[in-house]
Amino acid sequence: MAGTSEKTINVNVKVWRQKNKNEKGGFETHDMKGVSVDMSFLEMFDVLNERLINEGKDPVAFDHDCREGICGMCSMYINGRPHGPKQGVTTCQLHMRSFKDGDTIVVEPWRSAAFPVIKDLAVDRSAFDRVIAAGGFVSVNTGNAKDANNILIPKDDADEAFNAAACIGCGACVAACKNGSAMLFVSAKVSQLALLPQGKVEAQQRVLDMVHHMDMEGFGNCTNTGACEAECPKEISLENIARMNREFLFANANEKK
Amino acid sequence: MASSKKLDAKIPDGQLEQKWSKYKSTVHLVNPANKRSLEVLVIGSGLAGSSAAASLAEMGYKVKVFCFQDSPRRAHSIAAQGGINAAKNYQNDGDSVYRLFYDTIKGGDYRSREGNVHRLAEVSSHIIDQCVAQGVPFAREYGGLLSNRSFGGTQVQRTFYAAGQTGQQLLLGAYSALQRQVGMGAVKLLARHEMLDIVNIDGKCRGIIARDLVSGKLERHFGHAVLLCTGGYGNVFFLSTNAMGCNVTAAWKAHKKGAFFGNPCYTQIHPTCIPVSGEHQSKLTLMSESLRNDGRIWVPKKKEDAQAIASGKMNPNDLKEDDRDYYLERRYPAFGNLVPRDVASRAAKERCDSGFGVNATGQAVYLDFAFNMKYKYGKTEATKKGIENPTEEQLTEFGQAVIKEKYGNLFDMYEQITGVNPYKNPMMIYPAVHYTMGGLWVDYHLMTTVPGLYALGEANFSDHGANRLGASALMQGLADGYFVIPYTIGEYLADEIRTKSIPTENEEFVKAEQEVENRINKLLNIKGTKSVDHFHKRLGKVMWDKCGMARNAEGLKWAIEEIRKIRAEFWADVRVPGSANEFNPELEKAGRVADFIELGELMCKDALHRNESCGGHFREEYQTEEGEANRDDEKFAYVAAWEMKEVGEWELNKEELKFENIKIAARSYK
Numbered sequence: 001m002a003g004t005s006e007k008t009i010n011v012n013v014k015v016w017r018q019k020n021k022n023e024k025g026g027f028e029t030h031d032m033k034g035v036s037v038d039m040s041f042l043e044m045f046d047v048l049n050e051r052l053i054n055e056g057k058d059p060v061a062f063d064h065d066c067r068e069g070i071c072g073m074c075s076m077y078i079n080g081r082p083h084g085p086k087q088g089v090t091t092c093q094l095h096m097r098s099f100k101d102g103d104t105i106v107v108e109p110w111r112s113a114a115f116p117v118i119k120d121l122a123v124d125r126s127a128f129d130r131v132i133a134a135g136g137f138v139s140v141n142t143g144n145a146k147d148a149n150n151i152l153i154p155k156d157d158a159d160e161a162f163n164a165a166a167c168i169g170c171g172a173c174v175a176a177c178k179n180g181s182a183m184l185f186v187s188a189k190v191s192q193l194a195l196l197p198q199g200k201v202e203a204q205q206r207v208l209d210m211v212h213h214m215d216m217e218g219f220g221n222c223t224n225t226g227a228c229e230a231e232c233p234k235e236i237s238l239e240n241i242a243r244m245n246r247e248f249l250f251a252n253a254n255e256k257k
Numbered sequence: 258m259a260s261s262k263k264l265d266a267k268i269p270d271g272q273l274e275q276k277w278s279k280y281k282s283t284v285h286l287v288n289p290a291n292k293r294s295l296e297v298l299v300i301g302s303g304l305a306g307s308s309a310a311a312s313l314a315e316m317g318y319k320v321k322v323f324c325f326q327d328s329p330r331r332a333h334s335i336a337a338q339g340g341i342n343a344a345k346n347y348q349n350d351g352d353s354v355y356r357l358f359y360d361t362i363k364g365g366d367y368r369s370r371e372g373n374v375h376r377l378a379e380v381s382s383h384i385i386d387q388c389v390a391q392g393v394p395f396a397r398e399y400g401g402l403l404s405n406r407s408f409g410g411t412q413v414q415r416t417f418y419a420a421g422q423t424g425q426q427l428l429l430g431a432y433s434a435l436q437r438q439v440g441m442g443a444v445k446l447l448a449r450h451e452m453l454d455i456v457n458i459d460g461k462c463r464g465i466i467a468r469d470l471v472s473g474k475l476e477r478h479f480g481h482a483v484l485l486c487t488g489g490y491g492n493v494f495f496l497s498t499n500a501m502g503c504n505v506t507a508a509w510k511a512h513k514k515g516a517f518f519g520n521p522c523y524t525q526i527h528p529t530c531i532p533v534s535g536e537h538q539s540k541l542t543l544m545s546e547s548l549r550n551d552g553r554i555w556v557p558k559k560k561e562d563a564q565a566i567a568s569g570k571m572n573p574n575d576l577k578e579d580d581r582d583y584y585l586e587r588r589y590p591a592f593g594n595l596v597p598r599d600v601a602s603r604a605a606k607e608r609c610d611s612g613f614g615v616n617a618t619g620q621a622v623y624l625d626f627a628f629n630m631k632y633k634y635g636k637t638e639a640t641k642k643g644i645e646n647p648t649e650e651q652l653t654e655f656g657q658a659v660i661k662e663k664y665g666n667l668f669d670m671y672e673q674i675t676g677v678n679p680y681k682n683p684m685m686i687y688p689a690v691h692y693t694m695g696g697l698w699v700d701y702h703l704m705t706t707v708p709g710l711y712a713l714g715e716a717n718f719s720d721h722g723a724n725r726l727g728a729s730a731l732m733q734g735l736a737d738g739y740f741v742i743p744y745t746i747g748e749y750l751a752d753e754i755r756t757k758s759i760p761t762e763n764e765e766f767v768k769a770e771q772e773v774e775n776r777i778n779k780l781l782n783i784k785g786t787k788s789v790d791h792f793h794k795r796l797g798k799v800m801w802d803k804c805g806m807a808r809n810a811e812g813l814k815w816a817i818e819e820i821r822k823i824r825a826e827f828w829a830d831v832r833v834p835g836s837a838n839e840f841n842p843e844l845e846k847a848g849r850v851a852d853f854i855e856l857g858e859l860m861c862k863d864a865l866h867r868n869e870s871c872g873g874h875f876r877e878e879y880q881t882e883e884g885e886a887n888r889d890d891e892k893f894a895y896v897a898a899w900e901m902k903e904v905g906e907w908e909l910n911k912e913e914l915k916f917e918n919i920k921i922a923a924r925s926y927k
Contacts, residue, residue: 133440152401
């Protein structure tokens, strides 16, 4: 039970160090002894950093903020998997009880052409913001809205839109994809808005703009391997990609008319 | 009592119900051509910042948005779980603007402004309309209408929600609106930028100094007005439900340059958080207040049972109904498990301090869903399925499915963190720091005591008094950003249309940048022996022990001395690795903790001067025989607005609170 466990393990952490985006990086290994299994993965990094600071060394830079699995900032590639070995959790919600005594844990940054490394494990994901700016919205200015209950939305549609909207924009889908494709991220936003009457009005233009911008940012193509869905901490469904492809084909055909 | 001459709240005259509508129709306007040459800097991209930036850009102002995270979508509003209040009365259960206004004033223990709170209640329903129009996927009923639930301190169902991710969905709505303006070139976005000072010229705020967190370069930015939407300061306690990066720095820099700080000691301790598990703990996790709709809070009636459970000798599920103390239902029958947060937190502390805590540290109580799972939801589902005499197992199975739909993500999160399955065992919870009602003092226009400098959302002090009601933070952040600042900023900017952009070579910009640079160099050159976290943890412990859920004069005096010692040691012995001209998260943290240390002292000073108990501020010397808060309206019905003279020295200014529409009374939830 929480608060009563005194179980500890020893692990070997092999972590990627890279001074900045222009310099070459490499692995560095640290012995972590007596790690409480109740610690979160990032708390284990806090302990490591405290030690590095006390030894006069440079602590490991990594992105993190809310530490409750919702802000999407944490982004570690652990033993070859974005956010590590557990299904449906972010790095910050991964706990040391998911590892065994004596394990070697390899930690790398997200690797993708569209996400350049800033330092160590922190990468630049601003491409996602630019894709949203290209069309991931409903064009409604503040003050123009009518009474909320004037728009009736079937519960199933609302739930499906919500499931797509649960995306936290962490980029695990891109990191997991051998092509570095952002289709799951983009399709989640396209789907959420295409499923709702509020978003239907500009659905065609939206999908064209977002897909176009996604390509411009240097994300790869989708080859339907499904790795993105498997690694998504919010378990966003591949069906969104299928829906986006339909929306795109339809919009493209219409545009050419 | 009269208000200090330095404070003019500028609340419009007239009837309460007409103040805001009259203000809106008479406020000065800025014509569209002039808006294009007026620049507004928005610091922070949470609900208040994103909604303000998007709305102002839509109106035609030139806007820049700064956030320290890698994207505006990361702001900590994202983590709000339970919901957002609005006086829609969709449930036909007697809600109204007046009732939301009344509940908020009472919930805040009569320490907020009537004028502000009424405006908040008035605009609440437009927020829901706006968010739905943006495509925010709120929970719905089968008929396609919006769904509601209850939150603490109210007897109506006025809370709109999107599962346990309401903050996320609202923020993504505001973020979309913001990104739309970014895409059109109306907003310039500067992510991974931290504001490190404001720049005042001739008595008005005219810009900021920001640090590009990737390159480490300092930048000067001019603005005709600056909006601080930088959230609360709960991380002064080290352990809180705030995100790791949440900080007081922007507000504190403004405070040091003339913005008064209002009611710093009003802190919200949220009753339902996952208990601390060990020394390594970096933050605490909230379990939404919405869980109190269906979860019942209890501890064992007998100490020996509590001890047996805590030591693992007894399973709590085996404890008989008669041996459980549902202490909130016992003490507050009218509101039961849905009493406001301050009341629920204190009651949990009281039980644990008396020896009834249910974990090894003695600091945990149960939040138990078994009863409602079986008998509320299980029974209904069985009836729907046409099963007349369901077995206990069937009731549990059916009920579990309903609970999963309602709170699934919270239950998953609980299991992830604790390793315990909450569908089978009652959740263990304990209060934790969550929100700060205090903040920069603002007038009705949301302007601080520095002309041209505004504070919105949690960063200001204005609407929640001494205790905020659940689901009201999201409401206030969006009210300020979407519906208040777009009007009130015009009043100021209408007089600024002749002010040309001030070049950032101006000596005040140069001076401010130099000061920021000196401070950074000072931090880097101490080269001491202890990490930033070492000092932050020490500060946090002093704050939690002496300025947390219960305070007393002796403890606060001790804390002030102790915090001064921590400040001296910090500036003599902190070790900040790396350099100024690189991505350096430790340097960022060091600057923030240095500000927290100064703030901690002010919070204790404020708590010490307020010789009464109200809302989240509970002074042990001032309580009734039953252990309830004892307010002193004669002496303390005012906002304490602190003006900094120098570090460690402040002058108190008072803004009298007038209650003309609500009869000020003892606050009872019994």
